[in-house]
Amino acid sequence: MKNVDAVILAGGQSSRMGVPTKALLQLGNTTLLDHVTRRLACQVNRLSISGSQEYLGNADYPIIEDAVERFSGPLAGLYSAMVYPQVSDSEYLLVVPCDGPFLPNNLVSELYTQITSEDADIACIRYQKVNQTTFSLWHRRGLPAIETALVKNNNGGFKPLLSELTTTYLDWPEEEINPFFNINTPDDLSFAEAIICR
Template identity: 30%
Template structure:
């Protein structure tokens, strides 16, 4: 790994989705236990990065209590996680960072060593994605949890303009590395998509 990659990256929390399976709104503002999901994600993420921002669309004022810069998608029409990654890369470039790591706002139990493990996995690859074992798919990648170089922001911008929406469709072009995490006793990348998922998360929290 070269010297630039060794620098601690900035972090970007992806919260730009439409949350249709939860009935719309901001999943990150829903409470898990006595605290918003987003608050729990910040607590896990902030110690691992040099600076933290939130990717979200609409009125940024609804996130003021969290004290983070809010960066919106520059691609219209809810283009998915890649649009959030691009927003994060554009923000990071203005701050002088060389890399970002992204995490989803609805995944409260992701690993506390996410960032160092992604950095270790990257080696000579420009991108690294988190993954866990899956009984049906083998090693399942979690494309909202990744290490991304600012140097690829214009390449990603063009890919989005060309209609690319699937994360791995773009990352595979660049030979993404995989950081493998244990799924025992449960997958740490479990995310809250539905009311049933929130019930499960309450059980895991206890």
């Protein structure tokens, strides 16, 4: 989609998985990151990855190091993508996690319709009545509030901004496999393996 860029959040600490980044965990015959990029690349104008150049340097898409010095959570990845024009200059920026290998092939078009029809700052997925904040579409005009939350208030999460900015929620219909399933533990990875091996 011409007016939408995307950033994949791959900079989180992965202590529960025993690896520096979940992005490079194998799921089937490829990495979690590859599963996400394959599903997402055809849906957006430009795609980049928020994470460490040290671990992700061989990725097929631009790697964005955080524009803030300390580890500041997912908001740092969104902010960094917004402030680097060589990475994103579209009006809207989608964020998704690197550990969501089943994200829908129509995610961007559905969120775009939702955010534009409501003229909102953020469109966030809601699945089974749970907000999926890391699957969300952000309008660029929210950048000042993002910067304030991150730099001045030292807040690295999305949730406080959902009430501060104009947010609309897209209730995604229930599916046999949760398309917003995140891999956070070895058991989650085994579950995902079982799904793709069906």
